[in-house]
Amino acid sequence: MQRKAKKTCFKLIGKVLLLGIAACVILAFIGPCLSIRFNLDSKNKEDFGHLQAYKDTALLDQSDGRRQQKGNSAIEDVKRVPKLFKNASNLIVPPKQNKRLQAKIKNNPPVKFNSVKLLPHKDVNNKSNNSSGKLVPKQNQISHVTSSIISNATIWQRQTHLEDIFIGVKTGGVYHKTRLDLLLETWMSKAQNQTFIFTDEDDEEYEKKVIDGHLINTHCGKDHSRESLCCKTGLMFDVFMKQDKRWFCHLDDDNYLNVKNLVAYLQKYNPDKEEIYTGFTQLRGPIKTSDKAKPGETFKFYFGTSGAGFCISKALILKMAPHVCNGNFVKVCERIRWPDDMAVGFVVEVLTNNSLIIEPRFNSHIEALGNIRLDLLTSQITLSYKIDKTFTKTIHIPKGAFNTTVDPTRFRSLHCMLYPDSDGCPKV
Template identity: 40%
Template sequence: MNCNVSECRKTQVNICGQVMRISLRRICKLFLVIVTFILALVLISVTNTERIQTKQIVFTKFVKRSYRRQLSLQKEQQVVDHIKFQRKTNGVNSVADDENLGKDEIVNKNGKIKQNRIQNVKNVMRKTVQSDIFISVKTTKSNRNSRLDLLMETWIPLAKDETYIFTDNDSHIPENFHADHFINTFCADSHYRQGLCCKMAREYDIFMESKKRWFCHVDDDNYVNVPALVGFLQQYNHSDNWYLGRPSISHPMEVLDRANPGQKLAFWFATGGAGFCISRGLADKMVPHAGGGRIQTTGDAIRLPDDCTVGYIINHLLKVPLTKIKEFHSHLEGLHRIPQHQLSDQLTLSYFNSNVIDVKGYSHENDPTRFKTVHCHLYPYLSQCVDMPRW
């Protein structure tokens, strides 16, 4: 009996040992499975984190690009809207250099739609260059030899592509000058209101047909400092309302208001004898009062000459102020007061008898207007200036 009990105990111990060994193996296997599972989860988590971070970076870049693009489009749209607003007067669209402005799309050769707005906006916002300026020279048959030839010897060759000569006859076109820029207005050859307004109306209408940004009028007794004029106009936005010139009187012009008998109206005007410039944006607004020859009609209504009529339209009817520019000069001022060292800063010069620029160079017998001398001061490297006496 004792033996049997002892054997039973041994058997129980063996069985317990086997059970414990089996349990330990299972526990180890289970532990390995758990550890493997945890490691797999960690690896998956790390991988997903990297993917999420990568996606976040890509998404952030996309958002930033989209935001910048949206800002760019908003800025472009603001410019387009501003230009369109400036370019419309009573439903009349501009024929300016950006005639396609506002057209969002064009069709390429493959039939696909692509954006064209950016290029148009860049064209509008680019800096003004010489080819953007329409320089109108008013002359007459009687001044063909005494005045116009002098301009052809000095400043006009430097800007012949931008210069348009308006005369009243079919006289010989100056040598090396564009035939289509020498325009017979068929206006009267007198210096009275009708003839002057008639020519100004033709100047304005032909400018409006062009794609240029600036309309600059001068007379045939003006010297134009072309580089200075270009640099000067670069300071102004051609799409805005700019009336740039110099008045010949110290107070506004006062005339009888024919619409209200017994009353007067006053306005500023830039004298044509010094030259003046009008921006494309303002020229567009003038169309109802000036387009299609209406400058002459308006001039007849107020009975004033061409430059006064332009001032009346701009300053009185359109309420756009005259920006006074002291670098425009006419023969109505003392031209001798202009210092020689400041010649390169002046936009226009003039002359009348002994009222001329006081500048050293050619003799007064050889250069009574001083235009040749001024020209050689500004461009001393020209072959025609080699024989000018030096000081």
Template identity: 40%
Template sequence: MKCLLVMVVSHKLPRILLMILAWSGLTTTTFYLWRNGVSVQCELGKNEYANIDRLTTSAVRNITFGLDDIFISVKTSGKFHASRLQVILKTWWNNCRNQTTFFSDEDDSNLMNTSGARILNTNCGNSHFRTHLCCKMGFEYDYFMNTGKKWWCHFDDDNYVNAKRLVKVLSGYDSNKDHYIGRPSLSYPISTTYIGRMVSFWFATGGAGICISKSLAVKMSKWSRNGRFRHSCNSIKLPDDCTLGFIINNRLGVNLTVREDFNSHLQSLKRIRIDEIASQVTLSHSADQGYLNVLNMQNVAAFSISQDPTRFLSLHCHLHPEIHWCPSKRT
């Protein structure tokens, strides 16, 4: 069966008619298949009608998938609203503002009113304790399950998200199948005790970003829905991203799909070359005890380190030089 994807205005040809045409003895039959507003023009040979659903499901998924199919959640805290969040709101959030929700532990009506950002107070507490982190993650999960989106992508407030690249990467996976996508921070499975027994599993670090398909999220419900995620955290005494790995890899038996283009502050960010930046899904920054772990933007930086300590402003100008606040001449 030879097919060509085209955008046309036509009526849907019933599948039963296609079967009749395929068995009519004609050498080929030209027709249009419709799915989600996209027409697939095909030449159908005898006995080939069984391939129709497989062909159109695969091809059309890649054409119709877009940013609106992704729910982006960002975990933050009130103490970072004026620093980390402000940088995000000036940079990558503008490329996916309608798809992004910030989950914090404080109200910030001023920031919401001035930026238009959607910031939810989870009332989970503002510490870095496991219980507070797990509370926020459970809140994100419950929120996603009510959105009707195909993907849930969780990021931290020290992440830069390349929305264009994120869409391209996820378009290669079927949200109707179980996918757990990210990057581990360890080179081996983590071990812990669960109900008196040792268990081990792989987990994707939240610091690099994590994407979960809707099919998999639905299956997580037993351990995650309506506050059960916090209970799962407490049962293994590990943080939120580890608990996701426990539920997905250990309980559900779904393997982690490792992506090298998801990056966290746990890596040496200076090793990422300038010519590799556009192909990355996430990037990060950190300043731990005086050590600055940021991208090496020395030759293309739009701002100095003092002006742009996270390097996100320079990164954004490198990817989007047309932005009005980006200097026309790099300094």
């Protein structure tokens, strides 16, 4: 009995030893893989941890008391806290990204990404997505990308300079006194040769304040109707085609343009070869419209709101020309029954098969401007305001060069932050 017990014991010990050796061999092979996986997961959590912390943040739009959820969109989060992602190194490009972006990445492989990396949303109808309107549409819809995904490391043969940019500002005679003076005293003083003002009446006083020929009476309607807006914007395209410029940029008369930031941003692209349409949209989903020229069909598209400003490269303008020049743009507006900025989106996305590149630093008066942090104001491309009898919506500069009585829009104080040596700014 004792011998049998000893044999059984030795057999058990032998099996345990064999199992132990087998376990060591297995760990020797899969251990490094587990370590790499753990390190990658840790790195991803570290890079995007700050974004997660902002996901449920909500900003209150004080203009109408409605709560705008800002956070489930990477675009809005980066707009508010880009410094957190300054050294982000994990670029994730969805497998179904649009063909134009795939071609850019394939033909111009990025060496180093100096800009923030953003993740397009997977589904604009998903409730977990951002409800503020800063969305990228579903991958199976017309595909859009954020401007930060495209590398700014490629050096083009001819870089964009201020002299290459055409800036069209749409206004009306009723706003000359209340709005034009402010723009002429601030950002327009930094881009006089590039700025053309499109209005609806002659004004000898303001013709003397701008470069000869840069205040253009469009003879369009003086109201805010679709016909009047499209008439002015259509003439902008005609004037641009007569200039030796490489970029077409459209602004409203309630925008502040950071000229330096605009030039730096556009330098990422080659306007002579790339078909670029960039701006910002407040849409949660694409616009759906019909076209009188194609009855029975429905079209979906995004557009860059004119209230925030948008820019189009010369390569794309030349492709759009049959639809937007020589009075044809007004006809497009009538065909789809939408105003000018939406009609531009229709021409770009439907008629020329291109996509809006979303740049969140373009800001309109629709947004909660007062919630943009003071240290981020100087990094924006455009800003805006809205002041009427019921409420005031402006950027927030608590200790600006001027008080709110002298500077209700806060544009003068912002201008002095950017250009402290400018005329009219208090000397420290």
